[in-house]
Amino acid sequence: MSIEVKNVTYTYMPKTPFERVALKNIDLCIEKNEFTAIAGHTGSGKSTLVQQLNGLLDPTEGEVLVDGVAIHGKSAQAAAARRKVGMVFQYPEHQLFEESIFADIAFGPRNLELAEADIEQRVKKAMEFVNLPYEDYKDRSPFQLSGGQMRRVAIAGVIALQPEYLILDEPTAGLDPRGRRDLLDKIRQLHRKEGIGVVLVSHNMDDVAELADRVVFMNQGKISVNAPPKQAFTETERLREAGLDLPQMTQLLRVLEEHGLSVKTDIFTIKEAIASVQEAIKEGKKC
Amino acid sequence: MLTDITIGQYFPGNSFLHRLDPRTKIVLLCILIAAIFVLDTPWAYGVLTMLTAGLIFSSKLSWKIMLRSLKPLWWIILFTFLIHLCSTPGEPLAKVWIFSLTAEGLKQGIFISMRLVLLILLSSLLTFTTSPLALTDALESLMGPFKRFGLPAHELAMMMTIALRFIPTLIEETDKIMKAQKARGSDFSSGSILRRLKCLIPILVPLFISAFRRADELAMAMEARCYRGGIGRTRMKVLKITSIDYIAYAAAIVLCTGLAILKVSGL
Numbered sequence: 258m259s260i261e262v263k264n265v266t267y268t269y270m271p272k273t274p275f276e277r278v279a280l281k282n283i284d285l286c287i288e289k290n291e292f293t294a295i296a297g298h299t300g301s302g303k304s305t306l307v308q309q310l311n312g313l314l315d316p317t318e319g320e321v322l323v324d325g326v327a328i329h330g331k332s333a334q335a336a337a338a339r340r341k342v343g344m345v346f347q348y349p350e351h352q353l354f355e356e357s358i359f360a361d362i363a364f365g366p367r368n369l370e371l372a373e374a375d376i377e378q379r380v381k382k383a384m385e386f387v388n389l390p391y392e393d394y395k396d397r398s399p400f401q402l403s404g405g406q407m408r409r410v411a412i413a414g415v416i417a418l419q420p421e422y423l424i425l426d427e428p429t430a431g432l433d434p435r436g437r438r439d440l441l442d443k444i445r446q447l448h449r450k451e452g453i454g455v456v457l458v459s460h461n462m463d464d465v466a467e468l469a470d471r472v473v474f475m476n477q478g479k480i481s482v483n484a485p486p487k488q489a490f491t492e493t494e495r496l497r498e499a500g501l502d503l504p505q506m507t508q509l510l511r512v513l514e515e516h517g518l519s520v521k522t523d524i525f526t527i528k529e530a531i532a533s534v535q536e537a538i539k540e541g542k543k544c
Numbered sequence: 545m546l547t548d549i550t551i552g553q554y555f556p557g558n559s560f561l562h563r564l565d566p567r568t569k570i571v572l573l574c575i576l577i578a579a580i581f582v583l584d585t586p587w588a589y590g591v592l593t594m595l596t597a598g599l600i601f602s603s604k605l606s607w608k609i610m611l612r613s614l615k616p617l618w619w620i621i622l623f624t625f626l627i628h629l630c631s632t633p634g635e636p637l638a639k640v641w642i643f644s645l646t647a648e649g650l651k652q653g654i655f656i657s658m659r660l661v662l663l664i665l666l667s668s669l670l671t672f673t674t675s676p677l678a679l680t681d682a683l684e685s686l687m688g689p690f691k692r693f694g695l696p697a698h699e700l701a702m703m704m705t706i707a708l709r710f711i712p713t714l715i716e717e718t719d720k721i722m723k724a725q726k727a728r729g730s731d732f733s734s735g736s737i738l739r740r741l742k743c744l745i746p747i748l749v750p751l752f753i754s755a756f757r758r759a760d761e762l763a764m765a766m767e768a769r770c771y772r773g774g775i776g777r778t779r780m781k782v783l784k785i786t787s788i789d790y791i792a793y794a795a796a797i798v799l800c801t802g803l804a805i806l807k808v809s810g811l
Contacts, residue, residue: 354749368729
């Protein structure tokens with residue numbers, strides 16, 4: 258079970274003076290049981306890449322397979338394959354439009370032409386998942402909510418489609434620290450408990466290091482690193498080229514190491530870092 | 545999708561036409577258009593056609609681009625030609641069904657078609673060699689004298705500038721919203737007209753909301769920087785009439801007077 262990107266090239270505005278190649282011969286396999294993070298600076302092609310994954314953009318060359326089925330073209334098979342991949346854009350709260358929260362979240366399921374009872378069930382489940390009590394919120398206008406709540410409604414709108422893969426483009430941009438933590442926990446839950454294949458696009462290396470099983474760095478329309486985080490963050494040179502930083506914890510540990518403390522530098526969480534520092538200090542005293 | 549559309553027809557360059565002051569270009573375009581209508585002699589048209597060809601050549605724009613500007617009006621030109629060909633009374637050349645094609649008609653048809661083609665090409669040259677912002681600046685400056693009679697020239701120009709500035713932004717926004725709704729299973733490209741119209745709601749509502757939000761933010765930003773309209777404002781890029789503008793004016797006046805004299809003297 259995976260999304261396979263096979264030799265995909267994508268060109269914006271081909272055959273005009275404004276032609277720009279955004280992706281060059283990308284090969285990538287996104288496993289459903291892996292939490293994949295895609296990082297890269299602005300203009301590196303990461304947004305273009307994720308739009309290939311559910312057929313919002315059709316590749317200029319190459320193809321994309323979801324669970325072995327090509328997603329291009331008008332056939333029912335391709336449409337069904339595209340439907341397996343849900344997409345949460347940046348600032349998804351900007352796409353809300355209905356009068357009530359219920360109607361907005363139901364928009365997706367309704368497009369799938371499900372039965373009314375089924376739709377209600379899905380909306381209920383999606384709202385509960387994002388911590389919006391169904392009875393209290395279902396009839397309220399989405400435009401009366403706070404920014405963070407609006408975003409949760411928008412994400413519920415995608416989750417109600419019950420995709421098998423979920424792509425999130427910078428889902429935490431502009432949220433306060435608590436909102437960010439809550440949302441990332443929810444996303445982790447989606448992956449661990451519901452078994453949804455998650456692709457997270459993010460600038461935040463701390464989030465990436467903490468959540469992802471596999472990290473993909475993009476640079477100038479190409480994949481520069483594709484590896485598990487521990488390994489990926491040792492590629493300092495490639496990271497610098499791609500305009501990315503190390504996770505803060507790793508940066509700290511590297512500085513400590515330079516100053517003579519023998520700590521591990523492939524660590525991303527506070528707890529592990531504390532343990533490693535304590536151990537290093539003990540070792541130091543012994544000598 | 546939508547972002548594949550090019551906005552504005554400006555092609556940057558450094559030719560004679562590019563360097564002319566935009567006001568000069570607008571005024572000269574008006575003079576030449578007047579000349580095309582008033583001086584309707586074969587001589588004048590020959591000279592004006594040569595002039596247009598010369599300008600296109602000196603602007604270093606490709607012929608392909610110029611021809612493309614004619615494309616939307618191609619059918620109108622053809623239609624006008626045929627109407628004149630068939631409906632002008634005179635010596636018949638041939639008869640097709642109930643229409644008689646006359647020599648006078650042929651002449652008249654070519655004339656009118658030439659007129660349309662010249663008008664389009666000359667106006668296209670203006671928009672191809674002048675950036676939209678320079679155009680609005682020039683319009684503001686040309687409308688300046690009418691401020692006395694209460695015409696809000698600066699405000700009109702500012703509105704045009706802002707509108708131009710936000711076209712690409714709104715297109716990008718529309719594209720994003722369309723994709724987001726498409727990702728939620730919305731289908732814009734099939735079904736009955738009513739169904740497709742219904743599909744517009746999920747796009748238009750968020751688009752309007754964001755347009756209003758942007759307008760609000762922009763107004764706030766302008767006010768925060770003490771914007772208060774045109775009085776006493778200085779510019780970063782001041783429009784300046786240079787020697788090439790004088791040369792262009794002089795050439796246009798000489799040309800038009802010459803053609804007018806030719807017309808009056810009956811050639």
